[in-house]
Amino acid sequence: MIRLGILGYGNLGRGVEKAVMHTTDVKLCAVFTRRDPSKLSIATAGVPVYSADDLAAHKDDIDVLILCGGSANDLPVQTPEAAKLFNVVDSFDTHARVPEHFANVDAAAKASGKVGIISIGWDPGLFSLMRLYSNAVLPEGSDYTFWGRGVSQGHSDAIRRIEGVKDARQYTVPVSAALEKVRNGENPTLTTREKHTRECYVVAEEGADKAKIENAIKTMPNYFADYDTTVNFISEEELKAKHNAIPHGGSVIRTGTTGDGSNKHVIEFSLKLDSNPEFTSSVLVAFARAAYRLNSEGVTGCKTIFDIPPAYLIDKSGEDIRAHML
């Protein structure tokens, strides 16, 4: 059994805990939290809860630690630190900062002799994979990624970190006319702004400066500045009543040609997810299995989804997958 630890017990951490229950080869052995461990009640009976400060004390009890914090502030610090002690997997999703994060995790994991797999989930993650595979097999063509309609955890989290914000949900919405053009093979040139809009539902703290919050959201680099963003201030009750679910989805599409250009091809990968964090967590657990196996073979350092042989992700033998999935 692969001994798994979770750092951070929010939506993603709880999702990982649930995903482990659907495996036969992974066992949850510890949850680490920055809250008071004695006050954290978790779903799995018999699993200890420790302080996030005590990671080092459990160095030999955990094979892989899944980091379930946010990309804005948590993971850039936590993942390299944890990679000094454990094989680690995270869902770092700030695309612009990936090179820096990769370098930091790589240095830590190489020094400790561990494997760190970063940016796992569905985007970055499965969608990244589809971009790579479709580019590799169809070198002449155009790439399109559409997200939603769905709640982006990363973007909601970014809003929540703004001063005066009590809670928030951000929906990413594809512009349907653009999506249709792509599927019809019209090969349109689309700006970031033409592909998606962003809808924000924000609960402000009592007395907060709403205009300042709205401006902070709309001008936030990487997250909102390049989109048409609408900000709606609502009550906490309305947020809970109408925006409690966390659905998401989207499509990665590559259209291109082979030969002399007369034969057209469309490659599409799409997801429709009732729960973004539960699905993301389920992906994280599959890559925790891969991290453990790679490290067991002597591999060390930082890896992304591009580096992982697919067979390492599943709890079946080579003979089995060749016989039943090939």
Place this chain on the structure above:
Amino acid sequence: MIRLGILGYGNLGRGVEKAVMHTTDVKLCAVFTRRDPSKLSIATAGVPVYSADDLAAHKDDIDVLILCGGSANDLPVQTPEAAKLFNVVDSFDTHARVPEHFANVDAAAKASGKVGIISIGWDPGLFSLMRLYSNAVLPEGSDYTFWGRGVSQGHSDAIRRIEGVKDARQYTVPVSAALEKVRNGENPTLTTREKHTRECYVVAEEGADKAKIENAIKTMPNYFADYDTTVNFISEEELKAKHNAIPHGGSVIRTGTTGDGSNKHVIEFSLKLDSNPEFTSSVLVAFARAAYRLNSEGVTGCKTIFDIPPAYLIDKSGEDIRAHML
């Protein structure tokens, strides 16, 4: 530059030749044929054509040989033989015989110190990958694969090998009611027969026993016996006029749940291909790149698409793909 050879200059071989023209790191260095080499005219100027009997004489001139023969009779013999001399890639698609073919190629490639990648294309191939990834990330669920409407090269080839058949096209057709049920998340249990029908257009040799041909098709194990198959005998002229293109496509769908089962997810990968052989060839060339790279790192033996780290497929650096595709 990766020095590529092609064995077999039919639809697939010509597709590989065209696919190489869209790469920057692969160079076509030889075409091998079982026909008279002096009578074979190929599209690329300056590339020599040799007899398939002379493979061994060019052992040191070719880095990877792509085998472009049929799965029924050619590849089971050719791929293990060629793996004694070169890194090889094939598109072996007789699912039931994969374990045997894998073992034969593995033994040959390990003895020669080469890599052999088998069963590459889109199914087996990209569709196999999607089955593996979607099972790994969504362990609770059901798998569905729908093909078509499109021409199956393997099935057309199988018909052509029947005595008395001059030429043939086989269309695989998904049963649309079944496809709709799956996409709606109804999770139906479907037999092979309920998912697809097979339409055959056959040109018989003068004086051939058509009833015998029809029976041979409909009772052929693995290929037709488990399907509702219709056989239409047509003239050679009609075949050329109406069935000259080789389109294909299909969808791999996995529907499943996470957590306590209340959150549903749908993962779908679909292809719409104007030319099945050109697309398949383009996939083969990407895996030829991977075969070369793996062997350059000392890897030997038989591999499938499940064993190849995605990054090995594309002519870009790790930094580049992390920055632009992740």
